[in-house]
Amino acid sequence: DAKTTQPPSMDCAEGRAANLPCNHSTISGNEYVYWYRQIHSQGPQYIIHGLKNNETNEMASLIITEDRKSSTLILPHATLRDTAVYYCIVRDINTGTASKLTFGTGTRLQVTL
């Protein structure tokens, strides 16, 4: 699976949009981009995933560049409860590595008043 690179930490004011970048320059055509978050040592929580089109759900939006080498998770109106570590994961569901979610160290997002 392709490796991902994320900034170690980011700050965001409450009510503003939080834009979390992820670089996955070695991504292949069968690899999806997944985002999870982990709030204060709880179990990770699935947020969203995409292949090449932009995606939106009730939690967030995912913007994937046309060359698929990077993506951005957008939390449109961040709240204090969005303070967490956010993980960007690239996963090929068509190979034997599909079973494994490779978690890096993620981005620690701090939402402040």
Place this chain on the structure above:
Amino acid sequence: NAGVTQTPKFQVLKTGQSMTLQCAQDMNHEYMSWYRQDPGMGLRLIHYSVGAGITDQGEVPNGYNVSRSTTEDFPLRLLSAAPSQTSVYFCASSYAERVPYYGYTFGSGTRLTVV
């Protein structure tokens, strides 16, 4: 409550003791897995199962055994606990391993300390 239930939430073991971490899900998920998370690190896969009766090793399987006799349960066994197994353990499940449209649901974790 629908979801993944892990028990116990906390456990302290002495070196050499054995124990079983329990994981149960009520979502009829085919895929289940165990991860461990050490301080300041991401999660690492220990073992996983793609259905009842089928298990396989992940990235860090040594010192752990698993079995999957039912769809609902996926216990993790430590046969002889070592201090290096002090960690937070998470169980995760998903509807199917290779279908891309489902995220994984994680349990709340078991915090294990081996002294």
